Amino acid sequence: MVMGRPRSFCTDKALDEAMEVFWRHGYDGATLAMLTKAMGIKPPSLYAAFGSKEGLLKAALDRYAERRAEHMRYVLAGATARDVAERFLSSIAESHTDPANPPGCLLVQGGLACGAGSENIPFELASRRAQTETELRERFVRAKRDGDLAEDGDPAALARFLSTVASGMGVLASSGADREALREVARVSLGAFPPSHGVADEPG
Numbered sequence: 153m154v155m156g157r158p159r160s161f162c163t164d165k166a167l168d169e170a171m172e173v174f175w176r177h178g179y180d181g182a183t184l185a186m187l188t189k190a191m192g193i194k195p196p197s198l199y200a201a202f203g204s205k206e207g208l209l210k211a212a213l214d215r216y217a218e219r220r221a222e223h224m225r226y227v228l229a230g231a232t233a234r235d236v237a238e239r240f241l242s243s244i245a246e247s248h249t250d251p252a253n254p255p256g257c258l259l260v261q262g263g264l265a266c267g268a269g270s271e272n273i274p275f276e277l278a279s280r281r282a283q284t285e286t287e288l289r290e291r292f293v294r295a296k297r298d299g300d301l302a303e304d305g306d307p308a309a310l311a312r313f314l315s316t317v318a319s320g321m322g323v324l325a326s327s328g329a330d331r332e333a334l335r336e337v338a339r340v341s342l343g344a345f346p347p348s349h350g351v352a353d354e355p356g
Contacts, residue, residue, distance in 0.1 A: 161321075169191045170190065170191055171215060172254060173186050174209055174258065175256075184198070196304045206272070216259075223247075227239045232340065233292055233310070234347060236295075237345045238295060238342055239316065240288070240318070241321075244321050245321065248321055248325035249325055254326075256322040256323065256326030259277050260319050262277050270350040281315060281319065283313075284315060285312060289307050289310075292310050292311055295307070302346075310345070323327040
């Protein structure tokens with residue numbers, strides 16, 4: 153039996169490099185030449201490992217999701233719905249302006265200006281953003297059950313609101329807005345989450 157040639161590159165490192173190219177240039181703007189140069193591989197190796205450019209994007213998004221998983225555990229561990237919202241928006245202001253990464257959010261930047269042949273990409277990115285919205289909604293459902301949200305509080309609407317604000321913050325960051333500008337958006341948005349009277353404030 154003839155064995156296939158083993159991969160001669162580190163998949164995780166290659167995906168990190170591809171992720172940055174998609175993040176900076178979007179799906180359509182990220183050419184095969186850019187991707188293979190950043191990953192340090194030849195086109196046949198890319199296709200053998202990921203099947204297609206779209207397959208590479210999905211693998212890079214999976215890698216991105218791994219990074220975000222720990223962050224979301226921190227966000228969802230907030231003691232109240234307002235704490236959750238504050239952690240979510242504050243961390244976005246920090247991460248979207250982190251000089252170690254491209255500005256903005258991969259799940260927004262990756263799908264901007266997709267043309268013919270790339271129609272599925274915005275839907276793929278939207279489905280990834282929806283996962284975060286679902287996690288927030290489920291946390292707010294628990295908050296309402298615990299008496300942390302008002303009777304008329306709508307967990308789904310609040311989660312959708314945060315998701316929409318987060319996307320907007322990503323666009324602002326990619327357009328050059330600084331960290332303080334994003335923090336200001338976060339502060340104003342927290343007005344949708346009045347301080348809870350059901351959970352005692354922690355001592356300062």
